[in-house]
Amino acid sequence: MYNKCGCIQDANKAFLEMPTRTFVTWTSMISGYSQHGQPQEAIQLFEEMRLAGVRPNEITFVSLLSACSYAGLVEEAEHYFDMMKKEYCIEPVVDHYGCMIDMFVRLGRVEDAFSFIKRTGFEPNEAIWSSLVAGCRSHGNMELAFYAADKLLELKPKGIETYILLLNMYISTERWQDVARVRKLMKQEDVGILRDRSWITIKDKVYFFRANDRTHPQATELYQLLENLLEKAKAIGYEPYQNAELSDSEDDEKPAAGSLKHHSERLAVALGLLQTPPGATVRVTKNITMCRDCHSSIKLFSLLENREIIVRDSKRLHKFKDGRCSCGDFGALL
Ligand SMILES: [Zn+2]
Ligand SMILES: [Zn+2]
Structure with missing residues (x-):
């Protein structure tokens, strides 16, 4: 008890x-x-x-x-x-x-x-092979990552996040045949569409965001803030992942030409930074797992803005503070 x-x-x-x-x-x-x-x-x-x-x-x-x-x-x-x-x-x-x-x-x-x-x-089952794929990838052992991915695909996984994990890996390594193989299996297994959604509560009001969402009245300011933060983050070592990783469905908002692509949690975090007083903790919830790019950028946002930023995703709680995350980066293996 x-x-x-x-x-x-x-x-x-x-x-x-x-x-x-x-x-x-x-x-x-x-x-x-x-x-x-x-x-x-x-x-x-x-x-x-x-x-x-x-x-x-x-x-x-x-x-x-x-x-x-x-x-x-x-x-x-x-x-x-x-x-x-x-x-x-x-x-x-x-x-x-x-x-x-x-x-x-x-x-x-x-x-x-x-x-x-x-x-x-x-x-191993689906969850364990997935964690092996993510772990091998995160530790740079691609040979074992691909091996584990093949094993995982043999199981015909059921979870959509498993497919996203595999797609992200194959896209970032430009293995297009494997991308096609995963997409085909997704159709066969009818796993559905993954929708990237995040939300934040500010003064009892809940604000929802999709990827590349521009519907919020302060959208221009949000994008401006993110652009500034990303520039500053780059100056202290942030490197965007070269191949934009997926975690949103194809029917989400497409980024406006020439503008940055943002997953939903970055937009929600930006709103939190804009609308809450300096020093206040920003708390965001996300319906699926964060990708590596958002994870590493939000880590640096916490440092640059001197804020605690908490993102609860579908797998775990990420408490970003002073440029670090409480998950020890283990949660951001996607
Ligand atoms: Zn992301
Ligand atoms: Zn984390």
Whole structure:
């Protein structure tokens, strides 16, 4: 109960004062530490649980492995993964494999992720192959990225974001045959159209934006502001991605001739910067995942404008501040 409302200290106190600790209380406490980003505490508690003679189950191991994964504790993760199988005879399921693979990808050790898959004989699902494609691409290992993409396509993915991930990658590397292959499969699988939408609430009013939207009364100012910011961002190292990446559907507004192309969240952020007082946090919501270009430009906007900018996309929360993002760039692998 305490864990759910986010107060780990209270949960810990209640746990310590419990007359008897059951498997459920141990496991929920370990999971609490794991979710609150306190991996060492999660590990320590797990060891105490074992000493107390309480048998962990597969859920306990998911929490434990995700704590190790998040903290990048490779040795510990491998140790517990083996322990789960050998000592407790628990067959790993997709969540356990996912934690391990996620960890290697986060650390940029994509080759280790692949050898882990090979060694264990695990067959990744759509989500895991997608994260491998994104991770390999982000860490510049295109050979493995293309390999993972082929594996992903064999699964005939269902999620539209998976297709966008693949299209973005193939477009930016000018692999037009692969682009055609992905588009064909999208039609076959009837995955629908992805619409790029973002919104921002200012003084109880919600403003919606499409990509390249010019319908807002202050559109000219928004575009002007973005242009200025992008110029300043370039001066401090921002490089726009050469091949404009997709994340909007074909029926979205086309950019006016000669003007910049903006995904919806950039427009919403610009409105936030214009209409809220200096120093106020700008909060935007986006219905799909941010692309890399928007992610890297908004990072710099936070620095240039000295603002905290929060973008909640369909996958995670990005808290941009002082030129950095809380996701550690992991979320912007698209
Ligand atoms: Zn974008
Ligand atoms: Zn981010």
